[in-house]
Amino acid sequence: MPQTAFEPWNDPAAKPLIQFRNVSKRFGDFTAIDDLSIDIFEREFFALLGPSGCGKTTMMRMLAGFETPTSGTIMLDGQDISPIPPNKRSVNMMFQSYALFPHLTVYENIAFGLRRSKMPNEQIDARVKQMLKLVQIEKFGARKPDQISGGQRQRVALARALAKGPKLLLLDEPLSALDKKLRQDTQFELMDIQEKTGTTFVVVTHDQEEAMTVASRVAVMDHGKLKQVDTPDRIYEAPNSTYVADFIGDVNIIEGYATKQGDTVSIAWSEGNSPIIGTPSKPIANGKVSFAIRPEKIAISAERPTDRNNVVHGKVLDIAYLGNLSTYHVALPDGTIIKAQTANSRRRSSRPFTWDDEVWLSWTDTAGIVLES
Amino acid sequence: MRRLTWFNATSLTLGFAFLYIPMIVVIVYSFNESRLVTVWGGFSTKWYGELLRNESFLDAAWVTFQVGFFSSIIATILGTMGAYVLVRGGRFYGRTLFSGMMYAPLVMPEVITGLSLLLLFISIGLDRGMFTIILAHGTFAMCYVSVVVSSRLVSFDRSVEEAALDLGCTPFEAFRLVTLPIIAPAVISGWLLALTLSLDDLVIASFVAGPSATTLPIKVFSSIRLGVSPEINALSTILIGIVTIGTIAASLSTKRSVMRRQREERMAEQAG
Amino acid sequence: MNMRRFSLIAVPYGWLVLLFLVPFLIVFKISLSDVALSIPPYTPTLELSEGWGGFRDFLSQLDFENYEFLATDDLYWKSYLSSVQIALISTTICLLIGFPMAYGMANAPKEWQPTLMLLVILPFWTSFLIRVYSLIGILSQEGMLNQFLIWVGIINEPLTILNTNIAVYIGIVYTYVPFMILPIYATLIKLDGSLLEAAEDLGCSRTEAFWRITVPLSKAGIIAGCFLVFIPALGEFVIPSLLGGSETLMIGKVLYEEFFSNRDWPVAGAVAVILLLILIIPIVLYQRNEQKMMEADT
Numbered sequence: 001m002p003q004t005a006f007e008p009w010n011d012p013a014a015k016p017l018i019q020f021r022n023v024s025k026r027f028g029d030f031t032a033i034d035d036l037s038i039d040i041f042e043r044e045f046f047a048l049l050g051p052s053g054c055g056k057t058t059m060m061r062m063l064a065g066f067e068t069p070t071s072g073t074i075m076l077d078g079q080d081i082s083p084i085p086p087n088k089r090s091v092n093m094m095f096q097s098y099a100l101f102p103h104l105t106v107y108e109n110i111a112f113g114l115r116r117s118k119m120p121n122e123q124i125d126a127r128v129k130q131m132l133k134l135v136q137i138e139k140f141g142a143r144k145p146d147q148i149s150g151g152q153r154q155r156v157a158l159a160r161a162l163a164k165g166p167k168l169l170l171l172d173e174p175l176s177a178l179d180k181k182l183r184q185d186t187q188f189e190l191m192d193i194q195e196k197t198g199t200t201f202v203v204v205t206h207d208q209e210e211a212m213t214v215a216s217r218v219a220v221m222d223h224g225k226l227k228q229v230d231t232p233d234r235i236y237e238a239p240n241s242t243y244v245a246d247f248i249g250d251v252n253i254i255e256g257y258a259t260k261q262g263d264t265v266s267i268a269w270s271e272g273n274s275p276i277i278g279t280p281s282k283p284i285a286n287g288k289v290s291f292a293i294r295p296e297k298i299a300i301s302a303e304r305p306t307d308r309n310n311v312v313h314g315k316v317l318d319i320a321y322l323g324n325l326s327t328y329h330v331a332l333p334d335g336t337i338i339k340a341q342t343a344n345s346r347r348r349s350s351r352p353f354t355w356d357d358e359v360w361l362s363w364t365d366t367a368g369i370v371l372e373s
Numbered sequence: 374m375r376r377l378t379w380f381n382a383t384s385l386t387l388g389f390a391f392l393y394i395p396m397i398v399v400i401v402y403s404f405n406e407s408r409l410v411t412v413w414g415g416f417s418t419k420w421y422g423e424l425l426r427n428e429s430f431l432d433a434a435w436v437t438f439q440v441g442f443f444s445s446i447i448a449t450i451l452g453t454m455g456a457y458v459l460v461r462g463g464r465f466y467g468r469t470l471f472s473g474m475m476y477a478p479l480v481m482p483e484v485i486t487g488l489s490l491l492l493l494f495i496s497i498g499l500d501r502g503m504f505t506i507i508l509a510h511g512t513f514a515m516c517y518v519s520v521v522v523s524s525r526l527v528s529f530d531r532s533v534e535e536a537a538l539d540l541g542c543t544p545f546e547a548f549r550l551v552t553l554p555i556i557a558p559a560v561i562s563g564w565l566l567a568l569t570l571s572l573d574d575l576v577i578a579s580f581v582a583g584p585s586a587t588t589l590p591i592k593v594f595s596s597i598r599l600g601v602s603p604e605i606n607a608l609s610t611i612l613i614g615i616v617t618i619g620t621i622a623a624s625l626s627t628k629r630s631v632m633r634r635q636r637e638e639r640m641a642e643q644a645g
Numbered sequence: 646m647n648m649r650r651f652s653l654i655a656v657p658y659g660w661l662v663l664l665f666l667v668p669f670l671i672v673f674k675i676s677l678s679d680v681a682l683s684i685p686p687y688t689p690t691l692e693l694s695e696g697w698g699g700f701r702d703f704l705s706q707l708d709f710e711n712y713e714f715l716a717t718d719d720l721y722w723k724s725y726l727s728s729v730q731i732a733l734i735s736t737t738i739c740l741l742i743g744f745p746m747a748y749g750m751a752n753a754p755k756e757w758q759p760t761l762m763l764l765v766i767l768p769f770w771t772s773f774l775i776r777v778y779s780l781i782g783i784l785s786q787e788g789m790l791n792q793f794l795i796w797v798g799i800i801n802e803p804l805t806i807l808n809t810n811i812a813v814y815i816g817i818v819y820t821y822v823p824f825m826i827l828p829i830y831a832t833l834i835k836l837d838g839s840l841l842e843a844a845e846d847l848g849c850s851r852t853e854a855f856w857r858i859t860v861p862l863s864k865a866g867i868i869a870g871c872f873l874v875f876i877p878a879l880g881e882f883v884i885p886s887l888l889g890g891s892e893t894l895m896i897g898k899v900l901y902e903e904f905f906s907n908r909d910w911p912v913a914g915a916v917a918v919i920l921l922l923i924l925i926i927p928i929v930l931y932q933r934n935e936q937k938m939m940e941a942d943t
Contacts, residue, residue: 064539086538099536103554112550113540147637164540381749385761388746391819392768395779398789402782455657465654474661480928482880484897485917488904489668492914496671512664515657545649573772576882590774597774597887601782609775616770624763 006216008041015078017042017168017200018063023072025058025224032058033069034224045194045201047215049208051247055224056204060170063202064093077167087116092166096173098157100145106156107132107141113164131159134193151182158190162197171203175210187213208248212236220244238281242371245292250327252298252338255373258289264365267291270334277309280370293368295341300328300353301360308362314338316357328353330361396613403606420603421611427604433592437572440503440588444510445567451511452518452567453560457548459519460526461534478516486513487580494581501583509581510571517570518563525559526552676914677707687910711915721916724894725923731810731895732878735817736825739874740867742818743825747866748859750826751833758834765830769823776820777887784812784888808890816884821877825870832866833859865934872931880920896920 008014016039025033032055040046048056061067062074065086073080081089092113100109110131114124132138135155140148145156154174161169174190175183191214194201205211211218212232220227220235220243228235228244239245242253256269256276267276267289276291305311317337318329327341340361353359403421407414424430455475462468478486490509494501533555537547553560575590582591596605678687715721750761768776783789784807791803806812836859844854860867882897889895896916904913 064535066535066538086535087541087543091539093536093539095532095536097530097532099530099532101533101537101551101555112537116541116546144637146634147640160536160540378752381745381752384745385749385753388742388749388822389764391742392764392822394789395783395819396768396771396776398782399775399779451657451660454653455661458654458657462650462654467658470666471654471658471661474665475657476932478665480876480924480931482877482882482897482920482924484880484882484900485669485672485921488900488913488917489672490664492671492675492910493664493668508664512660515660569770573774575774590772593774593778594883594887597778597781601778601785605778609772609778612772612775616772617767620763620767620770624759624766628759 006043008044009039009217014041016040017044017077018202019073019075020059021073021075023059023062023069023074025055025062025067026070031224033062035072036224036226037072038219038226038229040200040202042200043198045191045214045216046203047211047218048202048204048221049206049211049218049247050221051206054221056206056221057172058224059221060093060172060202060204063168064091064170065089090164090167091170092161092164092168093170094157094161094172094174096176098145098153098177100153100156100160102145104144105141106137106143106145106148109145109156110160110163112160117164127163131163134162134196135159150177151186154178154186158193162193162199165197166199168200168202171201173205173207174203176205176207183210184213190214212248220247222247237369239292239369240371242290242292242373245369245371250295250339250341252293252295254291254293254336256289256291257287258284258370259286260284265289265370267370270332270336272334273312273332276368277365278368278370279366284370284372288373290371290373291368292371293363295327295339296325296343297367298338298340298361298363300330300340300342301362302353302357304360305362309365310367311360311362312338313358313360316353316355316359319353319355328359330359396609399606400610400613403603403610405603405606408603420607424604424607424611429587430589430592430604430608433587433589436503436586437589440506440510440578440586441568441571444507444514444571445564447507447511448514448518448567448571449560449564452515452563453522453556455515456519456523456526457552460523475516475519478513479520481513483574483576484580487577490577491580501581501586503586505581505583506578506586506588509577510567510574513577514567514570517566518560521563521566522556522559525556529555672914672917674707674914675910676711676912676918677709678911678914679706679710680909680911686908711911712919714912715915715919720894721896721899721919724896724899725919727894728879728881728896729923731813731817732875732881735814735821735878736871736875738814738818739822739825740871743822743870744829744867746822747826747829747833750830751836762830765823765826768820769827773820774883777816777884780812780816780819780888781807784815807888810889810893812888812890813885813893813895816888817874817878817881820884821874824873828869828873829863829866832863836862865937868934869931872927872934876924876927876931879924 008016018038018040020036020038023033023036024031034055036055036059048059050056058067062069063076063081065081065084068082074082076089076091081091101112104112107128110128111124114127119127128141129138132141135158137148137152137155137159140152140156145153148156154177158171158174161171171190175186178186187210190201194214203211203214212235215232217229218232218235219229222243227247228240230238235244236248239248245251246253254267254269254276256267258265258267258278258280261277264277264279265284267278269276269291278291299305299308304313312332314330314332316328317331320327320329321344323344325341325343327339330338330340332338338361402413404416404418405412405414406417406419455471459472459475487509490505490512491501494505499505534547534552537551538544542550573590574588575594578588579591579594582588593605593608596602675687680687746765750758750765753761781788785791786803786805786807788807790806791800794800795803806815840858840862841854844858845851849857880897881895882901885893885895885898886901889898897920900913900916900920903909903916
């Protein structure tokens with residue numbers, strides 16, 4: 001049986017679980033969400049990514065029911081949810097602070113929502129045990145939140161929010177309180193749990209690495225607007241704006257003037273340097289553009305490479321050794337600084353280049369992204 | 374490591390001597406055989422016996438106790454409600470007036486509070502007695518309760534309440550099942566404060582008390598005006614003793630719970 | 646707005662309006678009335694049965710005569726001034742005693758601090774009246790203080806301390822100094838020790854670091870402590886009537902006597918209104934300080 005990729009957003013017949021229709025939210029003079037529309041599908045792991053104050057948390061709180069939109073509608077399963085209070089929504093939330101009830105045991109925390117829905121006790125017990133098992137904290141049911149570690153608290157919060165089997169689970173910066181190592185392990189577990197339960201997850205985060213790892217689609221937000229909604233690889237490789245390119249990962253951005261040359265464009269960007277040849281993803285008009293290129297797409301060499309169109313010459317200004325990678329800051333004669341990255345795939349006793357070395361940087365015609373500015 | 378310099382040691386010693394010597398003198402002289410309060414006539418507990426046989430003191434103590442009990446309950450309920458409204462109530466008409474009225478009694482001189490309540494009771498024709506003292510104490514103590522409870526409400530994570538709503542609680546259920554258990558320690562200390570204020574109060578009570586209800590402070594005040602007496606020394610010793618035992622017990626239990634908490638946190642770290 | 650939220654707000658609101666706001670308005674109204682030999686001992690009284698005309702009649706009889714009387718009679722002038730003076734001086738002495746104590750506590754070994762804290766809190770919970778009472782035995786003519794001073798040989802004759810203003814100062818300082826210590830201690834204990842080390846590292850001497858770092862950073866606590874002493878001291882009644890003498894003029898005592906001994910309710914009301922007006926300034930300043938402290942905390 002051929003495995004079809006999970007891409008409901010490309011399927012015009014798919015019915016979205018959540019629809020934001022021209023939603024705006026204003027607090028006094030401040031516009032947190034600005035005329036925003038988006039569809040999120042069932043079983044998706046959807047990430048809202050952006051700097052603090054970009055409106056991502058407001059979007060989440062509107063889904064949970066703690067805020068109501070100033071205008072526009074939010075539909076869940078085809079139903080307008082604005083008039084429904086938070087306690088009547090089939091939406092649960094995992095809070096950034098976890099918000100565990102300090103006076104209740106882990107078991108009672110997880111059972112809390114089930115007890116509110118008047119489920120019989122045996123069923124509650126079975127469900128809580130199932131949840132404890134799902135997040136692998138069976139041993140800690142009798143403890144109070146104070147008596148378990150941060151990582152375990154995070155699991156309790158997740159289990160508590162999942163216990164009622166919500167249509168939609170909201171996760172507010174779910175891993176921000178964990179240290180880096182634990183965070184990476186937990187990311188994979190979170191994906192695993194999402195797959196097992198088949199619940200739609202919407203996660204809010206400012207950590208681009210987290211969003212890229214866990215999400216099926218990422219929405220990059222800024223000032224209450226969506227900048228780009230796409231799969232993680234498209235967001236990284238084909239950002240639609242310098243904002244997105246700059247927000248996700250490291251990037252060199254070069255301003256210039258583009259002239260069409262068949263499929264490619266020639267970008268004049270600096271006197272004394274030959275124009276950059278780039279390949280736009282869609283046809284563009286002649287005019288001002290930004291050329292964005294990731295450091296790892298730029299090769300660094302001692303000799304002038306002959307097989308590439310885009311070659312510049314400069315001097316090594318700074319070297320950041322990161323273990324698996326090294327980043328070189330290379331100053332061109334006109335003062336522009338370009339970052340290039342190489343993988344340290346072999347153990348070496350010395351670096352190939354050092355400070356003040358004259359080096360050549362080169363990249364292919366399709367390595368960078370041409371963005372109309 | 375912090376060490377006491379001689380300057381700090383001196384200021385602490387002198388300061389605490391100033392705070393405690395008068396009280397210690399009272400305690401010592403309560404066991405004095407002699408009626409003269411400045412001459413030591415040998416050890417005796419007879420003044421305690423005299424005190425316990427003095428019915429007017431016992432009556433006053435009983436009135437004080439009842440007033441304290443009822444007024445502190447009223448103050449705790451109203452103060453907790455008030456704190457909740459101030460911290461979580463959002464906007465409503467007249468909020469500024471409300472918060473002003475909530476804080477004003479804290480800084481209002483007792484003579485003014487007493488005077489104004491007395492004039493109110495007179496003008497509505499309410500007979501002065503235990504009931505009016507309870508009303509008066511409940512009113513000024515509720516503000517203290519509200520300060521204690523609202524500082525706890527402000528400091529605890531609001532998302533815990535939101536989590537309760539999110540998991541299906543109505544706002545009232547969220548208060549009963551989550552907020553109240555969490556703020557309970559603050560409510561209890563607010564209640565203790567209200568009780569102490571009521572048991573201690575002289576000025577307001579002497580305005581609003583009628584001849585039918587004399588509280589212990591009123592009684593003590595009128596006998597102090599006549600001069601120092603060994604019975605009052607005995608009474609003071611008993612009251613100081615109760616407060617000391619209560620305060621030490623409270624601080625020991627806080628210390629124990631802090632230590633338990635630290636142990637649990639260590640346990641959690643090891644578990645994680 | 647649903648019923649529950651409405652009653653949650655309305656119950657404490659209504660209670661305070663009835664038992665705090667209305668009583669105060671009554672005081673204000675009576676302060677505009679005239680004293681009379683009747684029950685209640687003032688005129689006019691509002692007759693609601695006479696309707697609007699009665700109300701207008703009632704209003705026309707109110708005047709500021711009592712305030713004029715307060716302004717012209719020396720007694721009240723002097724009482725207000727002397728209350729302010731006593732409260733100010735006592736507050737200053739409290740600060741001079743309370744700050745070194747709070748500083749000593751904050752710099753004491755960690756394991757001592759809970760005990761020291763307990764020693765400050767204990768008087769706080771002990772009956773106010775009893776603490777004032779305990780001073781009487783110490784300060785009286787044959788009291789411990791005089792006996793001690795004679796024994797040491799500083800004086801030959803016992804001093805008269807009780808029933809003078811000195812005793813009032815001692816009483817206020819004695820009863821209110823914990824209110825000064827606690828807020829100052831709270832700010833000092835939060836002070837980051839590395840700030841002082843940084844100051845010394847940058848060339849301050851210990852004393853200089855104390856004046857340039859410790860004192861400015863504990864300002865909020867000092868201000869809070871000063872208000873916590875000054876405000877209740879200003880309206881104090883118990884201390885001047887038990888420890889003070891005939892020379893002691895404090896407005897709380899004057900008000901009490903005006904009301905109970907002279908039965909001049911309108912003047913007592915006017916005294917209360919003026920006292921409150923005097924207090925509004927420090928109260929507003931205090932609230933501002935609190936707000937600043939809250940903002941600094943967040």
